[in-house]
Amino acid sequence: xxxxxxxxxxxxxxxxxxxxxxxxxxxxxxxxxxxxxxxxxxxxxxxxxxxxxxxxxxxxxxxxxxxxxxxxxxxxxxxxxxxxxxxxxxxxxxxxxxxxxxxxxxxxxxxxxxxxxxxxxxxxxxxxxxxxxxxxxxxxxxxxxxxxxxxxxxxxxxxxxxxxxxxxxxxxxxxxxxxxxxxxxxxxxxxxxxxxxxxxxxxxxxxxxxxxxxxxx
Amino acid sequence: xxxxxxxxxxxxxxxxxxxxxxxxxxxxxxxxxxxxxxxxxxxxxxxxxxxxxxxxxxxxxxxxxxxxxxxxxxxxxxxxxxxxxxxxxxxxxxxxxxxxxxxxxxxxxxxxxxxxxxxxxxxxxxxxxxxxxxxxxxxxxxxxxxxxxxxxxxxxxxxxxxxxxxxxxxxxxxxxxxxxxxxxxxxxxxxxxxxxxxxxxxxxxxxxxxxxxxxxx
DNA sequence: AACATTATGTGTACGGCGTCCACATCTGGT
DNA sequence: ACCAGATGTGGACGCCGTACACATAATGTT
Numbered sequence: 205x206x207x208x209x210x211x212x213x214x215x216x217x218x219x220x221x222x223x224x225x226x227x228x229x230x231x232x233x234x235x236x237x238x239x240x241x242x243x244x245x246x247x248x249x250x251x252x253x254x255x256x257x258x259x260x261x262x263x264x265x266x267x268x269x270x271x272x273x274x275x276x277x278x279x280x281x282x283x284x285x286x287x288x289x290x291x292x293x294x295x296x297x298x299x300x301x302x303x304x305x306x307x308x309x310x311x312x313x314x315x316x317x318x319x320x321x322x323x324x325x326x327x328x329x330x331x332x333x334x335x336x337x338x339x340x341x342x343x344x345x346x347x348x349x350x351x352x353x354x355x356x357x358x359x360x361x362x363x364x365x366x367x368x369x370x371x372x373x374x375x376x377x378x379x380x381x382x383x384x385x386x387x388x389x390x391x392x393x394x395x396x397x398x399x400x401x402x403x404x405x406x407x408x409x410x411x412x413x414x415x416x417x418x419x420x421x
Numbered sequence: 422x423x424x425x426x427x428x429x430x431x432x433x434x435x436x437x438x439x440x441x442x443x444x445x446x447x448x449x450x451x452x453x454x455x456x457x458x459x460x461x462x463x464x465x466x467x468x469x470x471x472x473x474x475x476x477x478x479x480x481x482x483x484x485x486x487x488x489x490x491x492x493x494x495x496x497x498x499x500x501x502x503x504x505x506x507x508x509x510x511x512x513x514x515x516x517x518x519x520x521x522x523x524x525x526x527x528x529x530x531x532x533x534x535x536x537x538x539x540x541x542x543x544x545x546x547x548x549x550x551x552x553x554x555x556x557x558x559x560x561x562x563x564x565x566x567x568x569x570x571x572x573x574x575x576x577x578x579x580x581x582x583x584x585x586x587x588x589x590x591x592x593x594x595x596x597x598x599x600x601x602x603x604x605x606x607x608x609x610x611x612x613x614x615x616x617x618x619x620x621x622x623x624x625x626x627x628x629x630x631x632x633x634x635x636x637x638x
Numbered sequence: 639a640a641c642a643t644t645a646t647g648t649g650t651a652c653g654g655c656g657t658c659c660a661c662a663t664c665t666g667g668t
Numbered sequence: 669a670c671c672a673g674a675t676g677t678g679g680a681c682g683c684c685g686t687a688c689a690c691a692t693a694a695t696g697t698t
Contacts, residue, residue, distance in 0.1 A: 216693090217646085217647065217648095217691090217692055217693060218645090218646065218647075218692090218693060218694080219646085219647080222646080222647085240457075243683090243684070243685085244684080244685065244686085245683080245684065245685080246684095253647070253648090254647060254648050254649075255648095255684095255685085255686085256647075256648070256649085256686080256687090257646075257647050257648075259686075259687090260645075260646050260647070261646090264685075264686075265684095265685065265686090327604075327608065327609055329608060329609065329610070329612070350610075373621075373622060373625065376602075376605070376611060376622060377602070377622065377625055377626045377629055379601070379605065380598060380599075380601035380602035380604075380605055380626060381597060381598040381601055381626075381629075381630075382597075382601065383601040383604060383605060383609070384596070384597035384598055384599065384600040384601020384602070384603075384604065385593075385594070385597035385601070386601075387544075387597075387600060387601065387604055388593070388596065388597055388600060391544065391546060392544055392546060392600070393546070393567075394593060395546065404590075405590060405593060405594065408590065408594055409594045409597060409598075411633075412594055412598075412630070412633035412634065413598075413629070413633060414633075415632065415633045416628075416629035416630060416631075416632045416633035417629065433664090434662090434663055434664060434675085434676065434677095435663085435664060435665085435674095435675065435676075436675085436676080439675080439676085460654090460655070460656085461655080461656065461657085462654075462655065462656080463655095470676070470677090471676060471677050471678075472655095472656085472657090472677095473657080473658090473659095473676075473677070473678080474675075474676050474677075476657080476658090477674075477675050477676070478675090481656075481657075482655095482656060482657090
């Protein structure tokens with residue numbers, strides 16, 4: 205008998221699907237400890253494989269973290285889509301546009317608070333960069349979080365809830381506001397606040413943004 | 422002659438002011454590489470001292486990073502005070518309140534972009550937490566960044582630029598918006614954008630916030 | 639069917655890190 | 669003059685990422 209203890213033991217010399225296994229182990233580590241918790245030695249350990257085996261699938265640690273990051277970004281998109289899908293159907297297009305805009309924000313913040321480790325990993329960008337809205341980080345609908353936000357903003361413009369001349373670049377401003385609250389809630393000084401405090405704050409923040417975007421008239 | 426090479430050599434057994442020296446070395450490391458770049462072995466190396474000497478002044482690495490973080494927060498407050506001080510004097514209190522509010526935001530973002538490493542270090546909060554607006558992280562005026570923001574908001578209320586019933590908790594919303602832009606600009610997908618793009622975005626963001634805070638009337 | 643090629647996993651080793659322990663040295667109070 | 673506490677040193681341990689040489693399995697060619 206070649207082995208007897210532990211569970212991730214394997215009898216074949218080849219693992220079979222190591223790339224995927226490393227990714228999943230990395231995701232679990234990131235879930236509880238953020239990007240810094242992802243270690244090559246730990247993921248290979250969990251896969252029941254020698255540390256160096258990882259180098260057949262990722263050039264270095266950073267590449268693995270990057271891959272997990274993309275996966276986390278996709279989960280963020282999924283969370284946002286969930287909030288969008290949970291919306292009750294409406295006849296009023298204006299009401300719908302507003303609701304969809306809000307859902308984009310609440311989904312974002314819900315994911316940040318539910319999965320802070322993955323959220324932080326999603327925004328881990330090391331040195332190369334510019335893969336933010338790259339593929340593979342989309343939800344079921346094939347849209348990235350950023351694209352979901354843009355679509356929601358376009359909806360606001362269509363319904364007159366936002367002036368068209370304010371539209372260009374607005375996605376970055378809105379994103380900033382929501383992202384900032386997320387960061388302060390999970391990493392920063394607002395950490396660990398109970399839902400009774402946070403939920404109204406989320407509501408108020410989206411109110412503020414919405415009001416800030418509205419046409420002056 | 423006991424030593425001859427390198428510069429941080431010292432002839433006395435005692436260093437004299439190691440605590441301070443470690444703090445300064447740590448600050449320099451954080452300035453260029455953020456909190457992760459702070460290493461006990463490196464700061465002691467720069468101080469010309471054995472690695473373990475650090476343990477006479479900080480219980481562990483995290484305590485050092487924490488100390489640097491406080492220092493960085495104070496520098497942030499200083500940057501905000503600079504923008505406030507640079508304001509031209511005005512008779513109109515409303516105009517002043519508005520300008521001071523904007524200065525708080527621009528100072529915050531200017532520091533984030535000028536000193537991204539220190540900015541990230543300032544918001545490094547490990548496990549214990551709740552020292553956010555603790556002492557020692559204040560500027561010359563003795564106020565923390567958070568308190569500077571609160572004061573600016575109070576000014577807005579006084580001048581009727583903001584409805585009093587919206588005031589409670591508003592500091593967190595506004596902080597979120599500005600902080601979010603800072604994070605996206607230095608770490609996130611908006612990284613490395615030129616001033617010609619960023620400056621208008623900063624302006625627009627503060628516009629949006631201001632508008633969102635205004636009374637409905 | 640036999641062999642060469644490529645893909646994948648292993649073993650060993652190096653240097654860097656934080657940290658623990660025992661020990662050396664200096665300084666201030668008695 | 670001495671002792672106690674504060675401060676710095678040296679060595680060791682176990683992590684980590686990663687480079688190099690090697691072993692083994694899968695695949696394609698003849």
